[in-house]
Amino acid sequence: MTNTALATDLPTSDQIVHNTRLRWCIYILLLTVTAGQNLAAIMNSVPLQSANDRSRWCTVWSLVEEGTYQIDTINDRSGWSSIDKVRHQDHFYSSKPPLFPTMVAGLYWLIKTITGLNLNQNLYDVAHLILILVNLIPMLIALALICRMVEKYAQTDFTRFFVVIASCFATLLTPFLLTLNNHSIAASCAVCTLYPLMRIILDGDQKKRYFVLAGFFAMFTCCNELPAALFGLVTFGLLFKANPRLTLLVFSPAALIPLIGFFVTNYAATGGWKPFYMYYGTEKYLYEHKGIPSYWNNPQGLDQNLDSPLVYFFHCTLGHHGIFSLSPIYLLTLFSWVRIRQAAQHTLRPLLWISLGLTVIVFGFYMTRTGNYNYGGNSAALRWMLWLTPFWLISMIPLLDQFANRRWLQCVGVLCLLLSVFSAHHPLHNPWRAPWIFSWFKEAGWIQYEQRPTAFKRPHSSWLASIPESTPEVPEPFVEFTGPANDGRLIRLRISVVKSEEQQSKAPNLRTIQVTRHLGSDLVQSSRYSIDVAKFNAGKWPEEFLQWPNENVSDAEKYAAYRFFYGMPRRRAYNPGKTRHLFTPLRQDAYRCQLAASQVAVTIAADTQAEKKLRYRTDLWLTDQIPFGVAQFETSVYDGSKGQLLSRQTLIVTSASGQSAETTE
Structure with a gap:
């Protein structure tokens, strides 16, 4: 009776086939959903989202449009410039390994040749199509292989569905499908290596095609992620160890294909065998071009390497970029490693050792690079560990199998899965943004990576930063700004110091400046102002530093003068901003400027039904290399209620005393 009952409990071959088909229907449904979701995300994404992917896109464009790895032309185009570049033999090159961008360039050439679409006129269409081909399709193939692996090596349905759902929706590889990067393709190649590797060493299936696939994709993974060389x-x-003959005769030649491609493209790009990124910290990274120093001369934000090794370790594991805090599903992987001895009979035990060893060594490698403690820059994940994602997913299978029937583990697993899904989808439209935990820590005041702007030496109560002094070489210093008016005419504003020896002898602190404003050919303003330089330099308001030798000045004229020096309808001090570099018509080299800004709210027609609240904002580019200390100023007017921009006027310096066209290169 007992034997009969046991026999009826065992699934028949028909039931096994039926259950397998049912699971595959669910797998296909999950793959279809993730394909549709990621396709929609790619089609709605904005290309050139960060310096990282722009660096690769610049190489792609230059290879097809100009036939060179030099990116000088495209790097100067608005929206394409990248900090991830090097200066080599008086030209700019991407600092990224050239193999993958070269392959993408070949794909772009085919698209351009067949369809006529190009990155100049059809940026969105071409970029989206390329991302589908190089990111989405390889990832879907990798997910299908993961389905085959869990179907073969997992023992319970809970484990199978958990790992597949996690692979589709809960990893931080998902947001990187929207950008041209090395992590997505490296992770896909890692899966394409794992599958034949597991078939050979776990199943003993030593078909030649598995050695070919393992060789090619293992090496291509290495070409895209340097630490993957260990893998x-x-x-x-x-x-x-499994088959020396096939390894030497089949695996090795297949591995040589991407390896040769790596070094050939690198030699074509650099003129040597050493990749550009290995020159970090040398003159190739630390250059100055046209007055603009490399970003890496003075890195900002996370790139400043502010954290100690202990703090860095915490944030890489449990903190704002933490592997386990952002993706709690990997806690299951961690526990699976801890219980590796209890998995002695599990088929995947060798893979547990491989994934554990790779993770510890790769993580340790990056922990030793104390000069690069930047968490992979401003991105949604610890980018340089992403290629290990497939190893972590497969490694949780033994633990899930062992405890699949325990309700508490299912609840914990589902909770970890939900939190991981949230982290994966929080930056879905832009992976080049800080993780949600980073934003939370920052708002709470627990972390501070932003460098505060350099404080002014004195309060800036006027948009003019300084009043130049007359010298024998330049008796009447001047500056002239020009810019378009709203009616299409040219505004020309000239400010100059009026030399007066009599005034200097009587009142040495007093200087007179002449202000003339032309609108097209019409003179619309011609005014002289006497300024007490001592009070101006002390940061006093215009009401205090402006002097009126002629007592017959009306209040309206005084108020107009105050508004001119305010740069806005009402007075408010200017706040310091970051350092930026500005190109002007004065010279080819850029001016190093400190930004400054101020804004005031104004209500107009307050006694009528047409009352309107406006917000005036003035932005300044300050430099001590130009008389009066301003290279550009920009005035914007916004609707105070809606925040809508109503008008904007930008005036840039076009002429100044003591300036001549100079170049550094």
């Missing part, structure tokens, strides 16, 4: 060596060692 390539491990793969070679395991396969050599």
Whole structure:
């Protein structure tokens, strides 16, 4: 009776086939959903989202449009410039390894040749199509292989569905499908290596095609992620142990294909065998061009390397970029490693050791690079660990199998899964943004990576930063700004110091400036102002530093003068901003400027039904290399209620005393 009952409990072959088909229907449904979701995200994404992917896109454009790895032309185009570049033999090059961008360039050439679409006129269409081909399709293939692996090596349905759902929706690889990067393709290649590797070493299936696939994709993973070279060596060692002949005769030639491509493209780009990114910290990174120093001369934000090793370790694991805090599903992987001895009989035990060893060594490698403690820059994840995602997903299978029937583990697993899904979808439209935990820590005041702007030496109560002094070489210093008016005519504003020896002898602190404003050919303002330089330099308001030798000045004229020096309808001090570089018509080199800004709210027609609240904002580019200390000023008017921009006027310096066209290169 008991034997009969047991026999009826065992699934028949028909039931096994039926259950397998049902699971595959669910897998296909999940893959279809993730394909549709990511396709929609790619089609709605904005290309050139960060310096990282712009660097690769610049190489792609230059190879197809100009036939060179030099990115000088496209780097000067608005929206394309990148900090991820090097200066080599008086030209700019991307600092990224050239193999992958070269392959993408070949794809772009085909698209351009067949369809006529190009990155100049059809940026969105071409970029989206390329991202679908190089990111989405390889990732879908990788997900299908993961489905095959869990179907073969997992023992319970809970484990199978958990790992597949996590792979589709809960990893931080998902947002990177929207950008041209090396992490997505490296992770996909890692899966394409794992599958044949597992078939060979776990199943004993030593078909030649598995050695070919393992060799090619293991090396291509290495070409896209330098630390993956360790994975390539491990793969070679395991396969050599399994079958030395096929490893040498099949695996090795397949691995040579991407390896040769890596060095050939690198030599074509650099003129040597050493990749550009290995020159970090040298003159190739630390350059100055046209007056603008490399970003890496003075890195900002996370790139400043402010954290100690202990703090960095915490934030890489449990903090704002933490592997486990952002993706709690990997806690299951961690516990699976801890219980590795209890998985002695599980088929995947060798893979547990491989994934544990790779993770510890790769993580340790980056922990030793104390000069690059930047968490992968401003991005949604600890980018340089993303290629290990497939290893972590497969490694949680033994633990899930062992405890799949325990309700508490299912609840914990589902909770971790939901939190991981949230982290993966929070930056879905732009992976080049800080993780949600980073934003939370920042708002709470627990972290501070932003460098505060340099404070002014004195209060800036006027948009003019300084009043120049007359010298024998330049008796009447002047500056002239020009810019378009709203009616299409040219505004020309000239400010100059009026030399007066009599005034200097009587009142040495008093200087007179002449202000003339032309609108087209019409003179609309011609005024003289006497300024007490001592009070001006002390940061006093115009009401205090303006002097009126002629007592017959009306209040309206005084108020107009005050508004001119305010740069706005009402007075308010200017706040310091970041350092920026500005190109002007005065010279080819950029001016190093400190930004400054101020804004005031004004209500107009307050006694009528047409009352309107406006917000005036003035932005300044300040430099001590130009008389009066201003290279550009911009006035914007916004609707105070809606925040809508109503008008904007920008005046840039076009002529100044003591200036001549100079170049540094």
